[in-house]
Amino acid sequence: MENLCALYGFEKSRIKDIPFPLNIIGNYNALKKQLESREAGLELIFVEEDGQRRLATAKTFDTGMTLFYFPVAPLYDLLKIGRQKAFANLLLSVMAYLHQVTGIPHFREDYIYLGSIYEMTEEWVTEGEYCEDKQEQQFMVDHFEMMYERGDYTLGRMAAKIEADSLESRAKRFKAKSETDTELLDCAEKLVALHRDYPDKSVMENMRRPTETDYDDGYIRAEQYLCFYWSGVDCVQDQLFDTVNAELNEYGAIEEPVSIQYFDTVQEKPLHNMDYECRLFEILHGLSDVLYDLEHGKFNGQNQ
Structure with a gap:
């Protein structure tokens, strides 16, 4: 506590004549109040590590309770059509970097949340509980087969190291000739700059389970709101989002990036x-x- 007071210029607590551990709690609460008044979003916490409790400050990045789900169907279409090749390759490099380096999972990897939601929906379809019409049921079965096959293809391309390594060179060569081109190039250039400043950093490495809950209470994990999925315009997207929203709304806390500073030194x-x-x-x-x-037909970069 002395180290924290020295850093922030706080007065040392003057709580006296209170037996241990109540004196520690009193000092902690007094410092916590001072810290919160000094900087919004900065918390004072105790971290349990290797059987020891360490005093620390924590600052959480607010993700806005947003589902960051990125469809891979557009990437598949661009790569297979063969047109707009420069655009397709740059998009592939952006998504490959986010997958490989930044750590955003793909629904076709093992034990991924969205993959399990797709599998659960597929079970409803194959067991006849999702749709009564046999023709519609077969259409859905075929859709899942297609989605898994194409999803595996995009995962393979996004997992190839050369695609992420080519991000900077592809961004330099790319000539934007439309609004969509410009938006993609902006993403790529910002990602290149981010990599230069934070090489090999993953968004997942600073994810921390919420301090106000324990594991049994449940909380929204990072991979539940940050993931590559198949499509936002296919025949199962409504069921996908209904299921996800219903499940995640049951949790009162979320895993988000947290910066920790320890004060035992x-x-x-x-x-x-x-x-x-x-x-x-x-x-x-x-x-x-x-x-x-x-996905919504607004792509006007027909010049690649």
């Missing part, structure tokens, strides 16, 4: 820098807009 300056997260999620919003345009 002297600290020279505050270390809560959320620059990486701010820049990354700006890129993710931009990519979401690009993919939305592609």
Whole structure:
């Protein structure tokens, strides 16, 4: 506590004549109040590690309770059609980097949340509980077969190291000739700059389970709101989002990126820098807009 007071210029607590551990609790609450008045969003916490409790400050990046689901169907279509090749390759590099380096999972990987939701919906279809019409049921069965096959293809391409490594060179060569081109190039260039400043950093490495809940209570995990999925305009997307929203609405807390600074040693300056997260999620919003345009027929980059 002395180290924290020294860093922030707080007066040392004057709580006296209170037996242990109540004196610790009193000092903690007094410091917590001072800290919260100093900087919004900065928390004072105890972290349990290796059987020891460490005093620390924590700052959480607010993701806005948003589902960052990125469809891979547009990528598949672009790669298979063979037109707009430069656009398709740049989009592939952006998505490959986000998958490989940033750590955003793909629904066709093992034990991924959205993959399990798709599998559950497929079971409803094959067991005849989802649709009464046999022709509609066969259409849905065929759709899942197609989705899994094409999903595996996009995962394979996105997992190839050369695709992520080619991000900067493809961004430099790309000539934007439309609004959608410009939006994608903006995402790519910002991602290149982010990589230069934070090479090999993953958004998942600073994810921390909420302090106000324990594991049994349940909370929204990062991979439940941050993932590559198949499509936002196919025949199962309504069921997908209904199921996800119903399940996630049951939880009262969410796993988000957190910056931790420990005070069991002297600290020279505050270390809560959320620059990486701010820049990354700006890129993710931009990519979401690009993919939305592609899926809703607003792609006007017919010149690639």
